[in-house]
Amino acid sequence: MSNQDLDSIRESVRQLCSNYGEDYWLELDRNRGYPTEFVRELTESGFLTVLIPEEYGGAGLGVSEAAVVMEEVCRSGAHAGACHAQMYVMGSVLRHGTDEQKKTYLPAIAAGELRLQSFGVTEPTTGTDTTSLKTVARRDGDHYVVNGQKVWISRIEHSDLMVLLARTTPKEETRKKTEGLSAFLIDVREAVGNGLTIRPIESMINHHSCELFFDDLKIPASSLLGKEGEGFKVILDGMNAERILIAAECVGDGRYFIDKASAYATERTVFNRPIGQNQGVQFPIARCYAEVEAASLMVEKAARMFDEGLPCGAEANMAKMLASEASWRAGDVCMQTHGGFAFAKEYHIERKFRETRLYQIAPISTNLILSFIGEHVLKMPRSF
Numbered sequence: 001m002s003n004q005d006l007d008s009i010r011e012s013v014r015q016l017c018s019n020y021g022e023d024y025w026l027e028l029d030r031n032r033g034y035p036t037e038f039v040r041e042l043t044e045s046g047f048l049t050v051l052i053p054e055e056y057g058g059a060g061l062g063v064s065e066a067a068v069v070m071e072e073v074c075r076s077g078a079h080a081g082a083c084h085a086q087m088y089v090m091g092s093v094l095r096h097g098t099d100e101q102k103k104t105y106l107p108a109i110a111a112g113e114l115r116l117q118s119f120g121v122t123e124p125t126t127g128t129d130t131t132s133l134k135t136v137a138r139r140d141g142d143h144y145v146v147n148g149q150k151v152w153i154s155r156i157e158h159s160d161l162m163v164l165l166a167r168t169t170p171k172e173e174t175r176k177k178t179e180g181l182s183a184f185l186i187d188v189r190e191a192v193g194n195g196l197t198i199r200p201i202e203s204m205i206n207h208h209s210c211e212l213f214f215d216d217l218k219i220p221a222s223s224l225l226g227k228e229g230e231g232f233k234v235i236l237d238g239m240n241a242e243r244i245l246i247a248a249e250c251v252g253d254g255r256y257f258i259d260k261a262s263a264y265a266t267e268r269t270v271f272n273r274p275i276g277q278n279q280g281v282q283f284p285i286a287r288c289y290a291e292v293e294a295a296s297l298m299v300e301k302a303a304r305m306f307d308e309g310l311p312c313g314a315e316a317n318m319a320k321m322l323a324s325e326a327s328w329r330a331g332d333v334c335m336q337t338h339g340g341f342a343f344a345k346e347y348h349i350e351r352k353f354r355e356t357r358l359y360q361i362a363p364i365s366t367n368l369i370l371s372f373i374g375e376h377v378l379k380m381p382r383s384f
């Protein structure tokens with residue numbers, strides 16, 4: 001797609017977002033509400049389903065275009081965390097689902113009749129050490145029976161489907177620790193009350209994250225996504241797209257903070273001159289601008305490689321790390337530029353500041369990215 005086409009996506013997303021001003025997001029943050037109308041409009045306009053192939057009712061575009069959508073959503077002051085998962089979780093169904101699964105789910109997701117917003121991997125006792133997770137799915141005739149616990153599973157209360165990762169073969173009985181895990185596409189509507197209990201977590205941002213308890217949840221064997229024992233691959237395939245899209249959101253957040261900081265520094269007068277005339281105020285904003293622009297180039301590179309089918313684990317990880325750090329620094333500088341007013345909710349900065357902080361921790365923390373680069377790119381000794 002040409003730069004002109006990307007600019008036209010940008011402009012359309014900007015227009016859509018302008019119907020949902022910052023007060024809309026502030027109110028949701030206060031009430032812990034979900035942006036149902038916004039997500040509906042983003043879906044109906046085709047932006048949330050850009051990655052779904054045309055034969056299933058989507059736009060059939062790439063991660064480069066999807067990244068532009070997410071960046072603009074965040075730049076408008078919105079919180080994309082309410083809906084971004086639909087883009088990348090759907091990729092697991094697309095790449096690993098059977099024809100039957102694809103025909104059943106993808107057109108309905110593209111039409112906005114089904115929501116696939118949830119992705120269940122993290123567990124309270126094992127955290128980042130994914131292959132040690134303890135949730136178990138045991139085959140029982142035409143069913144699997146799931147037992148275990150997950151934590152921080154976002155948007156599950158606003159999703160009809162969830163992709164779940166569970167162990168089907170004990171780790172001790174596998175050759176490699178990544179084997180013996182399986183992915184399942186679970187119908188949340190049928191599961192709740194029949195072995196799945198959901199408990200919301202009160203958290204720093206309005207991200208709708210929950211604890212999940214599985215107590216003999218019976219799911220049809222046809223819920224299996226990909227091959228039994230190869231679920232790690234199913235999940236991993238979606239992770240590069242997830243990292244690139246979240247990095248794009250951070251670029252959007254960074255640009256939001258820089259727009260706000262530079263405008264305020266120009267208009268706010270103290271000691272009879274605009275505060276931005278002082279280099280102590282101006283230079284940190286300029287530095288953040290340079291950092292966000294550099295991160296944006298890495299996002300573009302990773303997205304292009306993803307769309308060309310090239311291995312892009314290192315680029316996707318680096319994009320996520322650089323962009324999440326750049327957006328956080330831009331948020332901090334934006335806070336400092338606004339002085340005391342940064343703390344007033346009506347300025348919206350403190351909300352975005354809290355929201356962008358997440359991305360140095362989730363979906364993967366910075367240390368784990370550094371360890372990936374150290375081990376896989378620079379070939380240094382493995383640490384865990």
Ligand SMILES: Cc1cc2nc3c(=O)[nH]c(=O)nc-3n(C[C@H](O)[C@H](O)[C@H](O)COP(=O)(O)OP(=O)(O)OC[C@H]3O[C@@H](n4cnc5c(N)ncnc54)[C@H](O)[C@@H]3O)c2cc1C
Pocket residue numbers: 118119120121122126127128129151152153154155203207209358361362363364365366367368371384
């Ligand atoms: C708001 C929110 C939403 C989330 N949504 C989802 C979701 O929808 N689905 C889902 O599955 N998960 C979700 N998560 C979970 C998220 O992916 C994890 O929190 C994240 O991967 C980190 O895992 P952890 O919290 O268990 O940290 P831990 O694994 O306990 O790590 C804690 C700290 O120690 C560091 N650390 C750990 N081991 C090492 C090591 N060997 N070397 C160096 N440093 C190390 C980490 O970098 C981290 O900083 C969400 C989390 C949050 C906060």
